[in-house]
Amino acid sequence: MADRAHQGPELEIVHLLRATTVELGLHSVRFAHRNGMHPTDVRALIALMDASRAGEEMTAGRLGALLGLNSAGTTALVDRLERLGHVRRVRDGRDRRRVLVEVDERAVELGWASFGPLIGRAVELLQGYDERELAAVRGFLDGVRRAAADHGAETGHTDPG
Amino acid sequence: MADRAHQGPELEIVHLLRATTVELGLHSVRFAHRNGMHPTDVRALIALMDASRAGEEMTAGRLGALLGLNSAGTTALVDRLERLGHVRRVRDGRDRRRVLVEVDERAVELGWASFGPLIGRAVELLQGYDERELAAVRGFLDGVRRAAADHGAETGHTDPG
DNA sequence: CCAAGTATCTCGCTCAGCGAGAGAATAAGG
């Protein structure tokens, strides 16, 4: 147990990945704070923007499920976002029990103003890479992603999704 | 603004990075939940383990500052961790105002049981890489980390530190 | 010993999220 610490360049990179995720998390938190929001609200906006970009409708229930909230929490979340003017509630015409949550265009712009430059910088970095280097980055990230997902499942946790 | 979506392989990788950070976050949350903890508590344990590995003492105040909590919140946090038996409060002999927070050995083992396999898998992945591929991964992660940190500072947010 | 400074803790509060269950709409069966 003593020194799982100072190994070769591999562990250094793993540590760097952790530092990067922490920094990205802080970036989100700062964005949230600047706009009077909480981390959950930002996650919700991102999910809404993803859905919108994919041309899919997002209902209140689906949003809550994505974020791991129950119905009461979801209602409160959409209330907060609506109060800030970031989303609108729209009754679904086909199934009038459902409430569609639509992102306001200005909220989308707000998000891009904060995350766009970051994404742009990341793309820039990758544009200097050749095919093999891109494959290396892709392989590493995807491998870690799978490992995190698998180990979650393996340790006996079943989640909505 | 319309289709910032489906570009080349670069943007796909940026998306993959985001997916990976999300999955790592979920891994943490599952670990927290399994052990009756909250995300903040896990962050605290990680900070404590880092300090311990670096041979540094951690005081209550420093821990709170690292996590962005005020003194009241920090007290509550250490209370929770102490109640679960994960940390001990120890009065500092040199300055008896201070409370050193020490991680219990079993909490360290608990953490390694959950995060160790993940780290091991990541190291494995990297061991198949040559020097140029390692440099590519390192360069990308570090670049993104810097970009996130810079843009936080740039957008006019000053943090305790 | 006294005063100022620092580290932690206590108290009262706000608010995110939960559990339970109420309403409102749809779907299935007569």
Added chain:
DNA sequence: CCTTATTCTCTCGCTGAGCGAGATACTTGG
């Protein structure tokens, strides 16, 4: 068409993380 089960959202009351203010305990400098 009417009844019953199901589905989606919202309301209510509660728990608990984290905050602001201030109390408390210790240290340092005069």
